[in-house]
Amino acid sequence: MSRSRCNVLICTGGGCVASGALELSAAMRAAIQERGLDGEVQVFETGCLGPCAAGPVAVVHPDGILYQNLKPADAERIAEEHLLKGRVVKDLAYEKRPGSMEALGLREIPFFRKQVKIVLRNCGLIDPLKIEEYIARDGYMALAKVLTEMSPPQVIEEVKMSGLRGRGGAGFSTGIKWWLCREAHGTEKFTICNADEGDPGAFMDRSVLEGDPHSLIEAMTIAGYAIGSSQGYVYVRAEYPLAVERLTRAIEHARERGLLGKNIMGSTHSFDLEIRMGSGAFVCGEETALMTSIEGNRGEPRPRPPFPAFKGLWNKPSLLNNVETYAAIPSIILKGASWYASMGTAKSKGTKVFALAGAVKNTGLVEIPIGMQLGELVFDIGGGMREGKTFKAAQIGGPSGGCIPRHHLNVPVDYESLVELGAIMGSGGLIVMDEDTCMVDISRFFLEFVQDESCGKCTPCRVGTRRMLEILDRICEGRGQEGDIERLVDLGSTIKDTALCGLGQTAPNPVLSAIRHFREEFVEHIRDHKCRAGVCPELVRAPCQNACPAGVDVPGFVSLIGEKRFDEALALHRERNPLAAICSRVCFHPCESKCRRSTLDDPLSIRSLKRYMVEQEKEFNLPEMIKDGANAKRKVAVVGAGPAGLSCAYFLARLGYRPTIFEAASEPGGMLVQAIPAYRLPRDILRREIGMIEKLGVQIRTNKVLGRDFTLTSMKEMGYEAVFLAVGAPKGAGLGMQGEEAPGVTEAIDFLRQYNLTGKVPVGKNVLVVGGGNAAIDAARTALRLGAGSVTVAYRRTRAEMPAYREEVEEAEREGVKFQFLAAPVELEQEKGKLAAVKMRRMGLGDFDRSGRRKPVADPQGDFTMPADQLIAAVGQALKPNEIFDGVSLKLNDREFIAVNPVNGQASEEWVFAGGDAASGPSSVIESIAAGEKAAVGMHAFLAGMGEIPWRTSRMVDTFFDPDADPVMGTRPGLKLIPVSRRKGFAEVETAWSAGVALAETKRCLRCDYRE
């Protein structure tokens, strides 16, 4: 090999070949030749480099710059700029330094930096078709060492000591397996490699075969020497033509050089290899089925014992390992067992390759030391979740594996820890899932796979998996039955206990594990016919509507707006959500985050459309009401005039009741009036919409405090038959620090309430707001508007973890609110009995907490002090149960809010219902509205027995839609906000769109609700 100035390594793994690596390679060679660089620059076609989704990829050495998503046309630019002029082509580079455009070198890219490559040591570095390149990387040195210096028992001892375990899935000690096979009686023994790799998404074996086939040949020859076998078979699926081709060539090259065949390297050891191609039946990855298939029979497992080590292929002692296991052997022999065993955990040594897939930024093949935290793998190597999505679970181990939810992100990835959580290491398939994955659906997917791939020999697998699939099918289709979850668990456990082979014994795992960690989602599918991820077609009319807690018919009202039928649009909206004008301003629009349009360009701007719609309202059109004299006479009450209470009263009124709302404050609206500032929600809008509800016959009595003016007992005495408690979570949680009572320290909720109800509140000069939620932002922006000199929001994590709505944070920043991330108050410093400064502690991010976010970890070295004469704490809210429950003891949930039946809001006393923040803890307006509706229906059922609920049957709107037309193109218009310079007082920041913008936007809707 002549030395060259520059080497271009082009990945020609299967993935990159499929996306055009060979064309790229040809173009690169041509571009180099054109510039007369062929003397100094060499192009190599290597095996897989790992970041497969970014393919085709190429590396330019010695700079170590990785280029991604290359088209043949890009070869020109790389040749001209980088190879000729030495300038990195930044826009093609795989990863840039954060905050700059500078390309990161291979060693700095987090995706590579945390990997340890043993199995994949040569993949992406050498040309798999050149045995010289393998030899140049110490190839066949391990074989030479074994044949010249080591006895077979010594080889086995070395493998045993290394702690290497079978990488095919079961994790049996490789050394013990070799030893058993050596000890087995028989003159003829076989060394077999399982390259059947059937797990969906796993392709590490293919990568080794394609990128470094000699490592397998060398390892199998060593294994043959160790167990006393002279014939090996590689069983590889026919779907891997490139792997078969390269391995075939490698075997030929090895034979030519005497590295396979008789008397290898002049020793007494003779060994040869044959490739046997399988037709890609998943079950043929099971060792006995694999051997049956090599024998030429239908690939079906046979009972064990006898184990293959004693009676395997053609009833002869046989050693079977998978590709990845073998590929680790040469390094173990050369560098020693203790080197290998220095990586990993106590029981799981070395490295493991994972096929990282799903919702992470960096997908592809990665090799990590066993025992790395799952979160590290997902967030550091995987680069974290794609834009705006949160980690939900990782599915590990393919169809035999299970899922790991976010509160276990700290789990070390090793055999034992994964099994403990109901997953397995398996062959290393790792699919990262975000909230758009339905756990019922994904478990059905895996079960469907094994159900199809079952060989059909034993009853539990053949019939049992089918029955499980049928149950899952009906759950996904909304036909789930009470007891289905238990049926799945019982049947799944029985299949595990009774099936003939590993396939059947692990087939129920994905389902059992999904039930274990995400039981609630199964319950929702069965009980509520709800798929929260918006995936199951029969349960999801349109993803936006599905995402709306209140179930507003979004495509319906959007298309009505498009036809300028505003009254009908609004009426349709108020079928499920009366507070249209309020929500058009304050809703955090979960609908938009599920909008399918985002797969095309950007989600529909649903809230802005709603804003445009409510602006068109001339006068209230009362909704459809049931006239029922009997209902009207019954006494029903609502406690709390927040969104939940208002919603409940509205729906009760529509069912013919005349509910009374008791409100503790002087003005109705709850958090809408007490917490949300007027610049977000003008008060006339609020009053107008509350007035609409009063017009339906709802009576609101203010300044009536539960526990002070009346009690649950007294209500009962007054003859109320049913009551809805929507008292909110009015108490700030407090910082729990010394000096909290000092003047200048206040709770965000108190601060906001005082201002919003009385029109004035003391504001400091230097205001420090502690917290990262919406209350913190509201308090900060209010303080700023009330004349605070400076307002800083301190949050103990980073911006990415903030629960506040992103738009609000951005506007606050634009208005001048400062942010101090990774900082938490530790001490309040007073001067003359007043707050003067706050000692802050620097935080770092550590392990993952139950919410899947990294925990803030204090760094005592980094303390600093911030001057502050006012501290507004916004770190959570609580219920005041003792003050309100008088004489009636209601059960609380584990978060100390009122425990209710999630279907109808019924509390532990049958006549008491609850919802909103009082039951769910601080939640959004739209969630509270939904809770009010549920409780209204629940109270109606309690009082009158369940009748038809008119608004719950979905109806198609009669708007025009041409399903065959192409989607209307167009970009999402921005929000219409008044400039910061004009935001002095509490004038509304956002204004409505013009008709042109709004009507154009409606056309972008894809009408997912359309069914023919």
Add this chain to the structure above:
Amino acid sequence: MPSLTIDHKTISVADGTSLLEAARQAGFHVPSLCYLKKVQAIGSCRVCLMEVEGAKTLMASCVTPAFEGMKVHTNSARVRAARKTVVELILSDHEGDCQTCDRNGDCELQTVARDLGIREITYPGSKSIRRKDTSTPALVRNTAKCILCRRCVTVCGNTQGVAAIFPQKRGFQSVIGPAFTSDLSEVVCVQCGQCAAVCPVGAIGENDETAKVWAAIDDPKKTVLVQTAPAIRAALGECFGLPPGTLVTGKMVTALRLMGFDKVFDTNFTADLTIMEEGTELLTRLKKALVDKQPVPLPLFTSCSPGWIRYAEHFYPEILPNISTCKSPQQMFGAVAKTYYAEKIGKKPEDIFVVSVMPCTAKKYESQRPEMYASGVRDVDVVLTTRELGRMIRQGGIDFPNLPDGKMDSVLGASSGAADIFANTGGVMEAALRTVYEIVTGRQLPFDNLHVAPVAGLAGVKEAAVKIEGTVREWAFLEGVTVKIAVAHGLGNARHLIEKIKSGEQKNPRDTAAQYHFVEVMTCPGGCIGGGGQPRLTTDEVRMARIAAIYKEDEGKPIRKSHSNPEVTAIYEEYLKKPLGEKSHHLLHTRYTARERV
């Protein structure tokens, strides 16, 4: 001799004994479906599960060898629940039309479900592929009832070496059947019915033709004759709960008369006739070879077993010239019934309806072969299996176990003991030797009680040699010749024997010094007593009991040699004139057709 504990009972068993056998030896009742002793142990149905201490999962006891010190539980809560679920799963995909199924009352699945106390199916659901194959005259397969135990696959592939059916497709869509889900008639199925004989449920059975027989009996224009094969009398009783090996010849005759058959005859009569013809054929071939030095196909193979004939036609067409041209006793009967007997009673062949009762499903096929119209019409109209006859007797309201004995009608009803033993492996050979030896030497066959012990019993391939000494003048050329014979039962064994003959030192089977002169092949293990139409389930114990009964019948007969049967003598005198004569050639002999292997 590992010693193990099963449910607190410690026992020692032979090396290699499965847990299932060990438990059964220890007196435990262990339910199972796919397991079939000596035939199949594959652990597929998972009904025989046991809990082995230390094992991660439950173990299928049929395939788990007993080890020293094992602690096994057959009746733990875990085992009971698992077995129940497994059987419920099987039932969930099973047709379940028990009341109208021909296995109603003798179905192994029914029994297992009953024993496990299953009262409902916890996991009902869709059904897998439903397909009924009625393409062959002999067998009906209904995948709706199949539980995929694979016993049929193993018997067809291993025992019979035919491999006409195997698992197709995967998972829940798995179905047992011929390749590419073709019909049985399109593949090499020899219609022996061994699949039906081992089926634990009603998925494979004979093509039921009982209605045709009732119709014929009820037709006043028809003279309805019935012939019963020798194997029936040792097995029919099992249809009525009598133990295997109970001889019911007399009750059977009475029952047939009560049912309304005009004449009750015996296939034994034509079995004796077969010996006359086939024995003569053997001697003729030997003479041609030894005296005339003509090339003659030897060894001579017997031809009574229609499954074997079809097997040879498909798999070994090259040996068809070696197979005796004699029709089977069933077909000889049909031919003489519609000619010789018809003339005697003055009826036209078309007015005579011949029913035969056979232990065999392939006989249904044989009776439909185009060669079997010697009388001008179809010689045998309907073939019933033993099981069908049992059903008809029930339908007739006949209290079989308490019937008095009846006697066969004359002139096609007399039988020698030699004819009886046609029913079991080695029997045709022994019957032939009894006659041939006596013809050649004038003396009785020099074996104890006339039994050629070396060819009796259940060994797969048996052989013997008989040295001929003291010949009569006509057969002097055989003086000192050692006649070598071989017997195979079960087509898998037949294949081994043929391959051995083909690869023998004397490759040319026409060579008189060939390994064997005369070879008997019976399609089914044990011979006709183990036929595919016999009461289920035929195990080796059952086979031995039936064989013992047959020998008892033989030994009880005053006449034990075919050539001594007076009615046989009579038919030659009155009608056929001599063995291998012109009439015999027309009525009693046939020809074979080479067929494709697939």
